[in-house]
Amino acid sequence: MIEIKDLGKKYGNTEILHGINLKVDKEEAIVLFGPSGSGKTTLLRLIAGLEVPDNGTISFEEKIVSSENWALEPNKRGISFIFQSHALWPHMTVEKNILFGIDIKDKNIVREKVAEIIEDTGLKGLEGRYPHELSGGQAKRAAFARALVLDKSVYLMDEPLVNQDDEIKAELMGIVKKKIAKTKASLIYVTHDMEEAEMISKRIVKIKNGKLVTN
């Protein structure tokens, strides 16, 4: 469970987020919906620990992971994150991108997990390619594969399917839902597309000018 209490963030004198209160249960998917510049990406980055809040707290399973001017490192939170751009490391192949950050010692398990996610995301045959050798859709699949290869307790997705065609959207959303159901994780999905939001979850949290409008 994720619990956010009175969270605030400023960049210089500009207030980006103010008084955010939000609860996301285990196995629950929510959508953060709002126009660009509303603060939804900043909120997601705060939950990931990529930003440090100016006030308020964030707790995972009742354990505080962020508080005023402090944040536990992202790699210690048990989260996964899909960025707006596919953010694949250009000097690594698809396989190496997926493998990065996996610290399971048993190589057989690693091989099994990687093979499974490559199969699921339709990347078979593309493992040895570099990001610049992939189409936009293939790169998106690789980004999903990297994020979903491990079982995490929280999945964070920042407009991951923007500019993708309906077929890829439906397919990748299906994979995400399957993963959430399997791992009993929480999902926070950011979008500004209402149709996409409704496909992900019934719980749509609207954000505007750094404040939650409906929760």
Next chain:
Amino acid sequence: MTNNISDKAKGFCVSRGLINIAILLAYILIIFSPILAMFIETISYMLSGKEWIGLLVPSPRKWGLLSQSIELSALITVFSVGLGVVLASKFWEFKKGTGNLLKWVVLLLFVIPPYIHTHAWGLFVDRINNVLSSLNLGTIVFQGFWASCFVETIAFMPVVAGLTMLGMAAVDKELVDAGRINSDDFTVFRKIIMPLSIRIIAAGAGLVFLLSLIDYTIPSLLQFDLYALEIFAEFSATNEPVRAFILSLPMVILSLTVFGFTMKGLKTVNLSNLWNQESEGRGFKWPRWFSILQKVAMGIFIVSVLVPIISLIFEAESVKKFVNVVQSSTQEFYISILIAISTAFISIILALVATWGISKKGTGKIWWLLIGIPLAIPAPLVGIGLISVWNRPGLFNVYGTELMPILAGVVRFSAIAILVVYLYSSRINSQLIDAGKVYAKNRIKYFFEIRIPLMMPGLIAGFFFVFTLALGELGATLIVAPPGKTTLTMKIYNYLHYGGTETIAGLCLAVVILTMVSGIIGLLQLGRRK
């Protein structure tokens, strides 16, 4: 109708192609005339039956000097890269405000002429020696290989640090964040940031190797013989440019090879990252040993900034004496500034033209090759080459005038202007250029009202960088300066051989202030946003 348009278009393309080639040839004529003249003279020297194999295949002593030079340059490169990369990793965290501004001042250390570093460190060691001898603890001998290695590392390390910072700043923020989700910060630094910056770091390493290989001013002041000094000595002893040229060939070939690799990385530098960096959000958490290393690097950096400045200020004694020294060298200041301004102005015109040529298909690669070559040529050779071109009757009386050091500066530093202007221009939004082409009534209006204003920060920055470098130029100026016309750097260099005095300190301080100010103006221009 279609045929007419197509014929017109073809004619236009042909004329543009011819202009492109004409510009290229003009550039070759201006920049490469010294090298070409030397080359032609060398061929005729060889054909005349005079001994030349002994020069081309150096004697054991000269081989020794060459290997000593390579050894010194390699060591300086290793130290500079080690120090520069660790320092850059610390500075990289300062993304906003004063910290962001100050970190780029690192680069300005590089524009301080090398001999000033030598002199300032010499003064510092003298003071330490005074203390040591008063305590009967002996003295530090500040000469030879290790002293040269130390001063050159301090002088050239900012090149690696600066380029590493540019390389790191160019790494997409989301690539870094994506790594931080699953791995600790040091792993992200090692496996993502460093590999993505490696080409630029390698370019920095290549540049330091080259600069230390072709510079003889620091080792000569620290009593250490090098191959670059041998070229100068050969010319001074025989007054035969060809002999110096043949002697320099092994070093020139080595320099050009290194520069070929260096250029690949330099072409990818994005100058727009200089000031405008997005914050990574939370700070980086480094392992303890790396934090200690960063602190050590930072300490060395602070010392390398403070020691030269404080030593010079102490030696200059008082403001009154400093003003007196400056006033007594008005003539040298005037000549130096005149030469530097003229060099910068001509270099910028060349840069404007070359930038156009580089972007054209067909000649682009040739341009890159041509730009790189002058940077890899030792300064004395440029001077010697210019003498062999212009020291002949009927050639516009250039020889023996201030035009000679100006030409030397243009040959040596126009490549810097071209690099800065091209790298700046290549990041201009191409749609702004296209809109200009669509809406401007004619090409002149487009050029002067759209193209030039968009390039202006790059042009001004290039101007000031060349001005700064030309102000400190010594290696070629020493050879081509007209009789009775002494530049500031020449005056300092000549005085240096008589030992440290308040005059040298005062002049060095004045050069440091001038180079720093013009360097800062150049850097600020690159951060300007219109």
